[in-house]
Amino acid sequence: MSLLTRHALLGLLALAGIVVLTSVVDPYTDVQIATVGYYLVAVAGLTLLTGTNGQISLGHGAFMFIGAYTVALLVIHVPTFPFWADLLLAAAAAGLAGALTGAAAARLHGPYLAGATLALAVGLPAITQRFPDALGGSNGLAFTVQSLPTGLAGTVPQTRWQAWVVWTTALLLLVLLANVVRGRFGRILRAVRDDEVSAALAGIHIGRTKILAFLLSALCGGLAGGLQAFLLGTAAPGSFTLALSLSLLAAMVLGGVGSLWGALWGALALVFVPQWADDLTKALDLGTDVAQHLPIAVFGAVLIAVVLAFPQGIHGGINRSLARLFRKKETHENNP
Amino acid sequence: MDKWWTLTVGGIAGGAVYAALGLSLVIIFRATRVVNFAQPALALLSTYLAFTVNQATGTYWLGFAVAILAGGVLGAVSDRLLIRPAREHGELGSVIVTLGLLLVCQAVAGMLWTSEPRSFGYAFDFRGLFSPAGVFAVLAVLATAGGVLALFKFTALGLRMRAAAFAPEAASLVGVRVGLMVTAGSALAAAVGALAGLLAVPPLLYPTVLDGVFVYALTAAVVGGLDNPAGTVVAGFTVGIGLSYVSGYFGPELVTLASLAILVAVLTVRPHGLFGRGLARRV
DSSP: OOHHHHHHHHHHHHHHHHHHHHHHSOHHHHHHHHHHHHHHHHHHHHHIIIIITOOOOSOHHHHHHHHHHHHHHHHHHOTTSOHHHHHHHHHHHHHHHHHHHHHHHTTOOHHHHHHHHHHHHHHGGGHHHHSHHHHOGGGOEEOOOOOSOTTTTTTSOHHHHHHHHHHHHHHHHHHHHHHHHHSHHHHHHHHHHHOHHHHHHTTOOHHHHHHHHHHHHHHHHHHHHHHHHHHHSEEOGGGSOHHHHHHHHHHHHHHOTTOHHHHHHHHHHHHHHHHHHHHHHHHHTOOHHHHHHHHHHHHHHHHHHHHHHOTTHHHHHHHHHHHHHHHHHHHHHHOO | OHHHHHHHHHHHHHHHHHHHHHHHHHHHHHHHSOOOTTHHHHHHHHHHHHHHHHHHHOOHHHHHHHHHHHHHHHHHHHIIIIIHHHGGGHHHHHHHHHHHHHHHHHHHHHHHHOSSOEEOOOSSOOOSTTOHHHHHHHHHHHHHHHHHHHHHHHSHHHHHHHHHHHOHHHHHHTTOOHHHHHHHHHHHHHHHHHHHHHHHSTTEEOTTTHHHHHHHHHHHHHHHOTTOHHHHHHHHHHHHHHHHHHHHHHOGGGHHHHHHHHHHHHHHHOTTOSSOOOOOOOO
16 A cells, blocks of 8 residues: 555544534534634644754744735635635645745744744734725734535534534645655755755755745745634634644644644644643633633743653654564563 | 935944944953843843833833843843753754743743833933934943943953853963853843843833834844944944934835845855854864
């Protein structure tokens, strides 16, 4: 079985699981499941850039911003476009921005790259103030997406359908990314990450590779932002703060840098940590100020703790314990 | 012409703040070889402490002193607890750890003081072209920068700090307590950062107030060269004036993007900043 077939089968299996799962839970949980889906897309893109190619980005919130506003503007001004075309264009717009960022970033590394992308994350959402008529200023844009096919109207609730759309897109993208990472381009990305000089000597074009990695990663970010806009029906600068970009980074680091499975654990954390924090502060009666900021504190602590204590992240931890489990079994079989 | 003059003077006052925070980034980079992304967050906590002291006692200068002192303590503690262990995890690892600290500090500030903007006053009257507050900011930053440069250049302590930063092994062989010197550098950096916070925050204090300032300070530090304090101070004032023109002639919402443009443009031509020394790469 080829790699693509295996990944595609896994993706179909996961989609079937999502369809079953969304059918048994309430609409609120449907929205949460969909939220995990779009965060997964964003974190997967980031992990490709940082884990596989070794470039850090603190600006993925900005790419999500571009994606969300592309969808918002298309829905409002070109309502005849089907929603999947909006999503594709959102990904394309963010990918273009990513290629530009990558071109500027190709010569930067480590803290310089972090600083430049940080400026992007802080600066880009401010352009909504520049064009308050077109982009809605700090209130952003609100709109309605009519995507439910007429055949399904009445039988499938809106939120469940949205969760399906988000996850179909997410899984398609993951299958693509899994193949990219395992294939020739993935090897090139890793070669550039590990040793630029050797990679260049082996005939790899360093700058082009880094730009392509940024393009692909930003494309994921834009798609995630587009899906978010599709799901929530709003796009506002307040959702794309520096804290969002850093939370995405935290999610990636927590899951395990460079692993697509890790991106899933990270995306789950992005959705459920705020909820647990909310429950916890309510149970302890700590007030809304604590509840509002606790998730960010948790993500910050995660960044520190994971790097210092277990750099492999959750996915690395799972892999190691699985390996230990199987080794134990083998020794048992060998010495009955 | 009048507008140009107002913008230039305003830019110099703003630039003083960027120079101070940039200087704080440079001091800690020289000591630890880590760009400390948590530096503005330490400054933020220090400024919030000043706010609390101001509220409680009603005197500005007591809060000012508390903030500078708190900055020094926060810098030393964060160095011992976080930056030092993080340095073993490479460039990427240490950047990520300081970003984590940034998030934690901002969240803690939000929890303790809420995200509601609080009014935080100027040291002096801020009205007029050459307002006393603006003049104070420029003079305070110039004096601090001069003091830091003199410390590095002319004192035994400064020499030990430089030795600990540039040749830790050789320095420890001749009896310099390298760890202590690095911690001293971090404390000094955070105290300078606290000064920047006190000057940058007015009129309103809220948890993300320094995000933009940090971008400009980082631009100043990178343009000036991360290991060059004098270059960074010059770059801080230059960036301040330049961004003031952008804000005045094109709109304040474009300032951060303009800052990004400056950053990228300078790094593309000179990867280690205008005044920075490039490192030879060993292959």
